[in-house]
Amino acid sequence: MQIKDLSRATGVDVETIRYYEKQGLLPAPARLDNGYRDYEAAHLERLSFIRHCRALDMPLADVNRLLGFLDAPEAHFGEVDLLVDEQLARVRARLKSMRALEKQLLQLRARCSGTHEGHCGILDELVSAAHGEACACHGGL
Numbered sequence: 001m002q003i004k005d006l007s008r009a010t011g012v013d014v015e016t017i018r019y020y021e022k023q024g025l026l027p028a029p030a031r032l033d034n035g036y037r038d039y040e041a042a043h044l045e046r047l048s049f050i051r052h053c054r055a056l057d058m059p060l061a062d063v064n065r066l067l068g069f070l071d072a073p074e075a076h077f078g079e080v081d082l083l084v085d086e087q088l089a090r091v092r093a094r095l096k097s098m099r100a101l102e103k104q105l106l107q108l109r110a111r112c113s114g115t116h117e118g119h120c121g122i123l124d125e126l127v128s129a130a131h132g133e134a135c136a137c138h139g140g141l
Contacts, residue, residue, distance in 0.1 A: 002039070010048055010051055026050065
């Protein structure tokens with residue numbers, strides 16, 4: 001299949017497919033007489049694997065390691081577990097950060113009475129913070 005067909009089948013952009021080839025994540029396909037890439041079922045399977053890993057927000061370096069385990073599966077299962085545990089720790093850290101951000105935005109939102117009589121409490125807080133003053137969203141009520 002041509003690259004556009006592979007792209008359509010996997011939902012991966014053509015430029016991303018080329019990038020994965022350059023990075024060694026996806027092996028270079030054979031070329032047809034006209035120079036077009038000729039992808040096989042193995043490319044489709046590998047690209048689908050990469051796409052799924054990326055959907056789990058795994059960094060490309062980790063995806064590359066997982067592909068290495070697929071290519072040479074001499075009982076690397078403990079390393080695979082560790083890799084997923086590390087990704088889980090990164091996700092949990094981001095969740096913690098997002099909860100803190102939510103709290104800050106809620107505190108900022110609480111500064112607005114909704115009437116906007118001549119000024120906006122939210123904008124007042126943001127301007128104060130821009131001047132280096134304490135603000136509601138960072139605990140400086």
